[in-house]
Amino acid sequence: MHVRVQDSVLWLHAPAKINLFLEVLGRRDDGFHELETVMAAVSIFDTLSFSATSNGRIDFACHWASGIEAQRLSRGAVVGSAWEALPEGTDNIVVKALERLRYHVGSRQGAVVRLFKRIPAAAGLGGASSDAAAALLAANRAWQLNWPLPRLRQVAAEIGSDVPFFLHGGTAVCRGRGERIEPVRRFPTLSLVIVRPPIGLSTPAVFRQCRPPTDPLSSAELLAAGQSGNHGRLSAAVFNRLRPAAESLSPWVGRLRDAFAGCGAIAHEMTGSGSCYFAVCRNHRHAGVLARRLRAMRLGAVYRATTLPPNATL
Numbered sequence: 001m002h003v004r005v006q007d008s009v010l011w012l013h014a015p016a017k018i019n020l021f022l023e024v025l026g027r028r029d030d031g032f033h034e035l036e037t038v039m040a041a042v043s044i045f046d047t048l049s050f051s052a053t054s055n056g057r058i059d060f061a062c063h064w065a066s067g068i069e070a071q072r073l074s075r076g077a078v079v080g081s082a083w084e085a086l087p088e089g090t091d092n093i094v095v096k097a098l099e100r101l102r103y104h105v106g107s108r109q110g111a112v113v114r115l116f117k118r119i120p121a122a123a124g125l126g127g128a129s130s131d132a133a134a135a136l137l138a139a140n141r142a143w144q145l146n147w148p149l150p151r152l153r154q155v156a157a158e159i160g161s162d163v164p165f166f167l168h169g170g171t172a173v174c175r176g177r178g179e180r181i182e183p184v185r186r187f188p189t190l191s192l193v194i195v196r197p198p199i200g201l202s203t204p205a206v207f208r209q210c211r212p213p214t215d216p217l218s219s220a221e222l223l224a225a226g227q228s229g230n231h232g233r234l235s236a237a238v239f240n241r242l243r244p245a246a247e248s249l250s251p252w253v254g255r256l257r258d259a260f261a262g263c264g265a266i267a268h269e270m271t272g273s274g275s276c277y278f279a280v281c282r283n284h285r286h287a288g289v290l291a292r293r294l295r296a297m298r299l300g301a302v303y304r305a306t307t308l309p310p311n312a313t314l
């Protein structure tokens with residue numbers, strides 16, 4: 001999470017994530033699923049601006065980032081529908097996160113918050129969770145709470161399973177609902193191509209459709225493969241248990257799998273509960289070649305990205 005201060009306004013770049021590995025260990029009594037997943041923050045960003053006020057109001061508005069609106073209007077149905085609905089209004093997760101933080105703090109500090117969206121929704125990229133984490137980090141600083149990360153993490157977990165991960169960023173093994181974070185050190189930077197097809201997927205619907213395995217896989221091989229730099233090992237270890245469930249709900253997931261299988265990536269997989277698919281590439285140049293190939297197939301919005309280091313302390 002990159003932060004800049006300009007005239008007492010905080011500007012944060014809230015990254016997306018991919019799941020390099022996702023195993024479903026079982027269904028829990030609270031309706032959630034027990035997970036073991038390796039998440040990596042990636043360089044597709046929403047931007048959040050935050051200025052503290054003393055009037056007790058959370059004044060929130062959400063816009064398309066400059067460039068996205070033009071792409072939405074100019075690129076036609078297939079690409080444009082990756083950004084159908086703007087998450088406006090007081091039910092936005094950013095407002096919920098700030099209300100929740102104020103509840104715990106017991107204060108009525110206010111803020112003017114603007115969110116500029118680039119990360120597509122219903123994509124498995126964690127955009128909304130990252131926005132919520134950015135809002136918590138911004139408020140912690142601008143409201144001068146100075147809470148340590150573990151305390152902020154508890155509030156983050158109440159907002160959503162993926163929100164605690166974004167407080168840390170980088171690459172991490174996440175367990176429980178996804179909220180128990182174990183940062184991974186010395187994981188290499190990966191060059192990626194990510195495609196968001198025209199149709200998104202609902203996370204609860206995909207989880208409902210998933211059958212937890214009797215013999216779950218461990219993330220240990222993915223971590224060892226990544227750290228070894230051995231492409232063959234990485235290809236075999238990238239994994240997502242939710243993919244068959246997602247494939248049964250949307251034909252786009254199978255279409256993307258077929259397209260990625262034929263495009264020469266080191267590894268490819270669906271991220272989170274979909275519907276985005278990613279390819280791990282040999283390097284930045286290779287990612288450029290793959291992105292051009294995938295763009296020509298008109299499968300949706302195509303992004304080039306890299307994995308990111310952990311957040312600097314705010």
Ligand code: C5P
Pocket residue numbers: 031032033034035159160161162176177178203204205207
């Ligand atoms: O925690 P979050 O609000 O992101 O979860 C959205 C939905 O995804 C949950 O309501 C649940 O249906 C599903 N989910 C799950 N197990 C998880 C995480 C999410 O079943 N570990």
